[in-house]
Amino acid sequence: MLAVNPAAADEGIMPGMPVSHARAIFPHLHVAPAxxxxxxxxxxxxxxxxxxxxxxxxxxxxxxxxxxxxxxxxxxxxxxxxxxxxxxxxxxxxxxxxxxxxxxxxxxxxxxxxxxxxxxxxxxxxxxxxxxxxxxxxxxxxxxxxxxxxxxxxxxxxxxxxxxxxxxxxxxxxxxxxxxxGFLPESLDAILPPAAKQRVLTFAEPIAALEDLQRTVHKLTDDLCADLEKTQEGARRLDLVFQRADNTLQIVRVGTARPSRDPVHLSKLLLEKLDTVDPGFGIEIATLTGWRIAALAPRQMDTEASAADEAHDLAALVDRIGNRIGARNVWRVAAVESDLPERAVEKVAPTTNISVTWPAHLPRPVRLLSPPELVNVTALLPDYPPALFSWRGETRKVRCADGPERILGEWWHDKKEVGEVRDYFRIEDESGERFWLFRDNRLTPEQTYRWYLHGVFA
Amino acid sequence: MSRKTAVLQGLKAQIQRLERFESLQGRTHAVLPFGVPEVDACWPDGFPIAALHEVSGAPTAAGFTAATAFTAALGARLKRNVLWCTTGHELYAPGLAGLGLPPSRLLIATARTEADVLAVMEEGLRHTSLACVVGEITKLDLTTSRRLQLASEKSGVMCVSLRKPHRDIEPTAATSRWRIAPMSAAAHVIPQAGRARWQVELLRARSGHTGSWNIEAPNAQGYLGFSSQLADRSTGEAFRPAHRLAG
Structure with a gap:
């Protein structure tokens, strides 16, 4: 036996045992050749x-x-x-x-x-x-x-x-x-990502000055982009690795939303991150690896701004912002086919093409509270919209209300939602502020309904 | 033309030059109509696009959402991408879509700090694929606002600082400052919530004049509505037919 899974280990079967021994412990053992x-x-x-x-x-x-x-x-x-x-x-x-x-x-x-x-x-x-x-x-x-x-x-x-x-x-x-x-160094062989392009600069004397590092970045990006130009490709990920004189690494990593081989754009992204590099006693080797490579056709030089230019500019913008606050923090919202308000939206990449939007006849608030906040409500009749509600310590008298819009829980997502029924009301209080309240139609043990405030309208 | 008016016009022109409005007019001419003539009339040529505008809400729960909707409606009417920079997670895109800003034109940047929000805004203002950059911020000092204003003038991308509820409003270089407060709609015959109603105040308008209006919240295309019967206009103008929908 070379390896066993946890279930087999529970039965007392250990790696190193002969198969016959293991079968004697557990006859129905499933054995696969290594x-x-x-x-x-x-x-x-x-x-x-x-x-x-x-x-x-x-x-x-x-x-x-x-x-x-x-x-x-x-x-x-x-x-x-x-x-x-x-x-x-x-x-x-x-x-x-x-x-x-x-x-x-x-x-x-x-x-x-x-x-x-x-x-x-x-x-x-x-x-x-x-x-x-x-x-x-x-x-x-x-x-x-x-x-x-x-x-x-x-x-x-x-x-x-x-x-x-x-x-x-x-x-x-x-x-x-x-x-x-750590008394003896141990060198590991790093794997090179498949289909990566790499450029290496080795220095005769270790460099440490910021200007030198900047020059290195420019030189490496220029060379790498020239390589990419030859094959009509662009990279979406750049890794700049500085090997210091003391054998440790300093790493700068940037990503782009679309494949790029624009040396100005790419070097700008790298230079912005250069302040995270600590050159220590000097840097001996600088390696720039471009990967996640994809085909990129040469761009026509247009005199007029076109849709392609706009897309290009938007991709550059997404890179610059993503480089600063994290690529995952720049996003678009895509519509999801779900009636539950919190599930109707999905974060997608900023370069995604979005054609679907939400049904226009259903009014939705501009800001949604997540999770919905419990409110105390006084309703005149059980099925009526509330006459009075208090939220965040403030009691509001309801002037008019629209509703209900009934939204059912989606049992195929979560078993807990099987009996969930929400009745949403658009409610305007006496000062004209508008809220989105819903009644959870599951009775509490005290035989009452819970009301929640889910959003605030404009 | 009398001598007096000539002098006055000369002085007005000088002020406009001082306020850099001339350069705006000279190059872009881009203005954004509100569709409400009373509001548009606050500027000699219309509401300038290439500038920093400040929008704040009344200090109540729905005040900030009203300011959000007002801003979204500005972006909706600009017909191109809107970059929305924020530190929060409450913005609800289906609601914005209902104001005419579809998800295909909305780009959201979630930053951790307000300093990052400002940096992202400034970066966004350099990119002409955007029509508008919105930043949700609490504090904005004079220097930063001037930077944003200049960046906006240079690229022609509108900049909106959506001010979160905050005690004191410091002086900024913004071209306009708005304050939006939800208010009680007219008495309905049936107890039903119709279109929301706002008190829109233009507190500051460079090279223009201020005003305050009682307006209907934006419709599905992002245009404000105006019904003169309910208006409490600060600029006394001629009577308009009832319930005029701006378009």
Whole structure:
């Protein structure tokens, strides 16, 4: 047995068991032959997909991925938030993941495999001492040997005289220990996104001045755009990676709404982000990778402004704003076929073509409260619109009302909505302010109805 | 023409030059009609598009939504893309569509801070694929407003600062300042809510004059309605036939 799923593990089946043994424990066990080549391919595909998190991703066979999060975590509002987001996306795609972030690849491996939680953000290297020696990526035989002489944790291993470790437990053990602690560098092979275009600048002397960095950006974008020009293509994602003299990376990532190979536009996007780069003791290598490449026909030079120009300008605008506040925060609203007001709208990409709109005969408020706010209501008759309601501590006398507009819950979305019936009223109070109230037609235990304020009209 | 009027006209022209209105007239000439002659008459040539306009609501719950609808109606009449910058999540597009601003022309930018809202507004004003940039903000100082005004003049993109409820309104470089308050509609025979009614005040109008009107809220095309029987016009003008729909 190479790997088992949680259900099998619950039955007591472990990796490493012979199949006959496992079948003896659980006769109906489903066994599939291992396909290491297929697994490696899938892992590579997953690594490519993970390039959305960071430009530096490296597969760690058989079942791991390294993601270099240097200079990337702030895009996700923090390190923990980044890991939580990755975990959420993975679980949405039915992938079980244990994720850890640490100062060195070795430590991250240790925490992800032996940490107590599914998500770990390790602050220092000291806590590593508590983890078992197996967490050092050493072969099982060595680990067994260490275990037998009582060296069970990394902390215990660190207490041994340094010189004796290679002799007694192999050179590899010391190397792995140093790599985990950051005494030895560990180089990972980053995968290049498929169909990417790359330009590299290596400097004889490390550069650090802002003007030099700006010049580098201009040079790299010019070259990359010239490459794209030759193949009539445009990129939608640019990763600028600076390798510093101390072997760490500084990453700038920008995206565009449409494929682009306009050096002025692209370099502007990159330059805006340059203030996040800390050159430290200097930068030795600068790499610009353009990916998510798509065909882009040359543009006709028009003397008059045309619809194509307008679309082009709009795409540039979306990039500039997205670069500042996050690409997901520039959006359009698309109409969704749903009667529930909160479900009738959907966030879509700003370049989406929208042709459908909402039915014009149903009045809708300009601002919608989400979630609807509970209001206290006095109605003269149970089925009547309210005569009086109080919202946010203010009691309002109703002057006139329109309604009801009956909206039913959508049971196919949520079981809780099966019996949901809302009666919406447009209500004008005595000062002329207009509100959208609804009565939840499910009786409360006290045999009354709840009223909510859902929106404010103009 | 008497000598007095000649002097007066000369002075008026000088003031217009000082207020940069001349450059506006000289280049773009773009004006946006409200469809309500009384409102349009506040400016010698009409409501200028390439400028910063300020819209605020009465300090009540529906005051801000009325200001929102007034702004949306401005954008609706401009017939091109409107960039709406905000920090909140309450804006409801189906409601705006009902005022003539369809989702295909509405681009929303949700920023985390008001500083970002202002930066996004300024960026938007440089792009001529937009007709109008709207920013929901609480505070606007003189320098920032001047920047927005200049950017708008340069590109011809209208800029609207939609002021969130705030205690004091500081001086800004805005070309016009509006205050919208919902008010009780005329007594209906049947207890039904018809078209909403607003008290629209033009508190400041550069190179124009101010006014206050009792107007019907915008219709599905974004045009305000005007019924003179109910109007309390500050500019006393000739009687108009009842219930004139602006168009």
């Amino acid at each position: 396909e290491p080549a297929e697994d490696a391919r899938a892992l590579y595909k997953l690594a490519v997909w993970c390039l959305r998190f960071s430009p530096f991703v490296s597969p760690c066979p058989p079942d791991g991925l390294w993601i270099d999060a240097t200079g990337v975590a702030h895009l996700f509002q923090g390190e923990t938030a980044m890991l939580e987001k990755i975990a959420a996306i993975f679980s949405k795609n039915h992938l079980t993941a244990r994720i850890a972030m640490a100062h060195t690849p070795g430590a991250a491996w240790a925490w992800s495999h032996f940490g107590a939680h599914r998500i770990t953000v390790a602050d220092g290297l000291g806590e590593l001492n508590a983890l078992p020696v197996t967490a050092l990526r050493i072969i099982p035989e060595t680990a067994d040997g260490l275990w037998r002489v009582g060296v069970k944790t990394i902390g215990a291993l660190r207490k041994l005289p340094r010189k004796t470790i290679p002799v007694r437990y192999g050179v590899d053990t010391l190397k792995r220990l140093d790599q985990a602690l």
